[in-house]
Amino acid sequence: MLELNRDDFTKAELVKVMRSDDPELLQELFSTARKIRKEIQGNKIFAYGFVYFTTYCRNNCNFCYYRNSNDIERYRKNEEEVLATSKALIESGVNLIDLTMGEDPQYHQEKFETVANIIKKIKGEYDTPVMISPGVVSNEIIDNLADAGADFYALYQETHNRELFAKLRVGQDYDERMNAKLYAKEKGMLIEEGLLAGVGENEEDIVDSLLTMGEIGASQVRVMSFIPQEGSPMENCATPDRMEELKIIALMRLLYPQALIPASLDVDGIKGLKDRINAGANLITSIIPPKSGFMGVAHNTMDVDEGGRTVEEARGILDQMGLRIATREEYKEFIKE
Numbered sequence: 001m002l003e004l005n006r007d008d009f010t011k012a013e014l015v016k017v018m019r020s021d022d023p024e025l026l027q028e029l030f031s032t033a034r035k036i037r038k039e040i041q042g043n044k045i046f047a048y049g050f051v052y053f054t055t056y057c058r059n060n061c062n063f064c065y066y067r068n069s070n071d072i073e074r075y076r077k078n079e080e081e082v083l084a085t086s087k088a089l090i091e092s093g094v095n096l097i098d099l100t101m102g103e104d105p106q107y108h109q110e111k112f113e114t115v116a117n118i119i120k121k122i123k124g125e126y127d128t129p130v131m132i133s134p135g136v137v138s139n140e141i142i143d144n145l146a147d148a149g150a151d152f153y154a155l156y157q158e159t160h161n162r163e164l165f166a167k168l169r170v171g172q173d174y175d176e177r178m179n180a181k182l183y184a185k186e187k188g189m190l191i192e193e194g195l196l197a198g199v200g201e202n203e204e205d206i207v208d209s210l211l212t213m214g215e216i217g218a219s220q221v222r223v224m225s226f227i228p229q230e231g232s233p234m235e236n237c238a239t240p241d242r243m244e245e246l247k248i249i250a251l252m253r254l255l256y257p258q259a260l261i262p263a264s265l266d267v268d269g270i271k272g273l274k275d276r277i278n279a280g281a282n283l284i285t286s287i288i289p290p291k292s293g294f295m296g297v298a299h300n301t302m303d304v305d306e307g308g309r310t311v312e313e314a315r316g317i318l319d320q321m322g323l324r325i326a327t328r329e330e331y332k333e334f335i336k337e
């Protein structure tokens, strides 16, 4: 059996874990990950509100429902609607608002002025941390978003294998995407890096991603299992076995004890929460108010209007696991450290 020594993992050991289906090893992996999370933050779990405010996008990522060529209904919410939904999420107990968008040409044209105003209001009036997930934007826009008070810049490479990247994010530049993230960090924002599981990667690719996440200094690191999207080129590709995602979550926890690691409700809805928390995740993302007209990404409507993706619902599940949702103040303390 493999010894899980979190201090000196070699690349070969990480690959072995990714390849293993030894139940004893996997049990040790998950229990070690939980132990580390407990050492760092006791029984607290963080929660993020998800506000996908424009689903227009100029890009054509092969895995994404919202890719430009997909003939779907789209929406662009105004400032008032975004603020009302953010307020409702904050009142329900989320610790941060994740303002997410497709690469909407209209916002690029107005240099993200509306987005900067929204950030200022959420920070100023609601006193709540903000993550911005705008895709690739210019350094000038990153400056404006940082000045407006955004705490986090989320931008997922999906893979750190350049050939695979080119197949997934068709027509996009690997370095441009990476550099935007590094620039945001230089400007004082925290950054989130992420990968997709089940898109043609092998175990070495995953380990390269895991190590790169540390090298670039990401404070939040994520993995999501690919969900096939109607009308997209990858519509008929299978969704991967969830054990891959769970192992990656656990390895991220072992490698980066302090990291924020999401259990995203976007992949399997609320029923997927427990396994991801048990794998070492310390944060619930993709909380969306019911009947607000806002969508998810990987599963755009799953559990949303039914009220499944709420703090209240998550609280019930955490309660049974001896865990609780952190307060906003506790979250602010955590990201200050």
Ligand code: SAM
Residues within 6 Å of the ligand: 063, 064, 065, 100, 101, 102, 103, 133, 134, 135, 136, 154, 155, 156, 158, 194, 195, 196, 224, 225, 226, 227, 228, 229, 297, 298
């Ligand atoms: N448009 C911005 C961008 O691409 O960076 C921000 C939002 S984007 C919709 C957020 C992330 O959702 C993607 O980076 C990808 O990791 C994830 N995602 C998109 N489609 C997915 C799918 N079909 N299955 C799983 N995750 C997906």
Ligand code: MD0
Residues within 6 Å of the ligand: 050, 098, 100, 133, 154, 262, 264, 265, 266, 285, 286, 296, 297, 298
């Ligand atoms: C999530 N649906 O957290 C969101 C989204 C973008 N920063 C995050 C992929 O799962």
Ligand code: SF4
Residues within 6 Å of the ligand: 057, 058, 059, 060, 061, 064, 065, 066, 067, 068, 101, 102, 103, 135
């Ligand atoms: Fe656009 Fe983001 Fe979807 Fe790519 S992943 S098509 S950039 S919304």
